[in-house]
Amino acid sequence: MNISIKNRIALISVISVAILSLVVFIAIYQSLKVSAFSEIDEKLEFEATKHIHELIFKKDTVYFAYAEELLEREHLEIEVYPIYIELVDTKKQLLVKSENLKNKSIILESNSTSREIFNTYVSEEPLRQIQIPLEKNGKIYGKIAIAVSSEDTLSVLKNLKNNLLAIYPILLLITFFASRYISKITIQPLTKITDTVSVISSENLNLRVHEIKGDDELSVLTKSINGFLDRIHASIEKEKQFTANASHQLRTPLTAIKGNLEVSLRRKRSIEEYEQHIQETIDRIDRLNLALDNLLILARIDEDAKSIKKEDVNLVEIINSKIKLFKATIEQKELKIIVQQELYTKMVTTNLYFLRIILENLLSNAIKYSLPKKTIHIYLKENKETISISISNTGGNLLKEDVKHVFDTFYRSTNNTEKGYGIGLALVQKAAKVLAYEILVELDKATTFTIQIPKKQLP
Structure with missing residues (x-):
């Protein structure tokens, strides 16, 4: 079943609001119901206390001290606040009943020995009543029931329930369409992103989606x-x-x-x-x-850089191993290589693979472009912030205008007569960038390439 995001958001909102509003409506209804009946119960308790104090307990019977005045009072109050009173003995024989009850009875058959408050009906009239066993000195004399009409209260509660039930579907409909409209506005940026991405191909990969400011x-x-x-x-x-x-x-x-x-x-x-x-x-x-x-x-050098691992490496040993690698060419050109050290430590923490790329290519170039029977100097020097490795050779015919392009892929000096492809120094530059090394080029009587290794990488 395919449902759009707008409708999905609206549906989720409706379900959430439906559950929440149902809980709220039930809470409102129950709260008002409890409050309304509590008010009636307080009145019943008050009336019950007042009338119990007017009772006289004698032998096996109980009666009102001023029964005629009571009945007259109830008769006068009937239109204002009708209260129904009924008194029976232990044999359920009627002792006193208010005139407004006429031939009706509100005493219910019950064996309960404690006071009870409950709803009941008398001739289809809803009543709220309290029924109290009459006890004195551990002896039960009968029961008294006091009731009041709950018709108005039930009518208010019924109207409230009907109103809430009428509001409920309207609220859900409003929620659905409001959520749908809001979600439409909310997903507009997503629509724009989709439109932009859908037109991007290999021909226009420079296109980018509009970045939304913020942290959402x-x-x-x-x-x-x-x-x-x-x-x-x-x-x-x-x-x-x-x-x-x-x-x-x-x-x-x-x-x-x-x-x-x-x-x-x-x-x-x-x-x-x-x-x-x-x-x-x-x-x-x-x-x-x-x-x-x-x-x-x-x-692949960029891909290899993503999983770079570092280890402790002896610089002097690595340089000596690279010199042995070109032993045949060194002997053929009758070159002399001198390694000079001014180091407190020979160890650096680096990636051996990338360091070998740098040293091998720089040493290869120095040997290739060096004039026969000359000396190649390798200086290892430590200062306050870096360890530097300088490889210096005589020859190569590198010009000053070549220095800014010397690390470009396939670049070769117009003054160069040696065979090559112009890839080696590009590799050196990329490997140095991965290791955060700096490569310096100096032209004087000799051509010198210097690698600056930051001391923060030292163990």
Whole structure:
């Protein structure tokens, strides 16, 4: 069964108001009923006390001291406030009865030995009466009953009940339509949100729902939806960027590999020439694999950052392990690497995976772009707020205007003659951002990259 939100809210409101108003109406009715009968009961108690004091108990009987005056008084008061009085002995024999009762009787058959107040009818006239056993010195002499008409009270209560029953459905109808109208106004922002979200597609992911100010549920909802759209947008942009990057990086080496193979097939060559072409193809494939690895790391680095775990790491050991990684290239270029330390502690609390990305790429660049037979300096220095790792090399031909773009993906200096894809430093920048490290670049006689590790991350 499909029910709109407006009708659902209205229905819930009606049910709630129906239950609440029913409880309130019953409480009002019962409260007035108790109050009305309490007033009558007080009058009956007063009359009963007054008349009991006028009784005379003698031997086995009881009678009024001034029966004639009593009957005359009741006769005079009948039109103003009719009170019915009846007195019987223990054998249920009538002793005294007020004239307004005529041939009617209000004494009910009862074996109760305590006073009772209850409603009754005499000749279809509703009465409220008190019935009291007459006792003196432990002996029962009979009963006295005093009654008063409750017709007006019952009429008022009946009118009240009828009015409440008439108001009840009207109240529910008003509640339903009022709730429906209010809910329509309330869900207008939701309708606008739905209209906005329904037109958002991959072509216009920049659209956002209008954020509602405040701290209520609608405000939280709009912010959550916009946050969700931001994440989707970022994810799709990342996918587009990765596709563009991969296409850009794969096209050139694949074209070169294809050209190499086509040249090899144009004419018969010697075994040495084939081996040379095959080796060149293998080198290009190796570079292609490295580029793909870097592209994949670059694409998922943000996802990896969400589950980042930190551990205590020895900086000197990590740097030495990375130097050994490039041992063959270092020996081939006859480079010398000097590591200098000014540290109170060699340990930092960091994420080893991201720290390796930073050190490996910076050291790889320093070795790649360093002039042969030169020295690469690695400085580890601790000051008041940070631990810094500086990697300095001579060569690379990096220009001052290149510094602001050096961390851009695929950026390569026009003055650079070394083979590369311009991905390494982009990886360094992203990894540093994840770890909240700062990377500084200095150009002088040497090119120096410095990693600033905040001391707040130290153990």
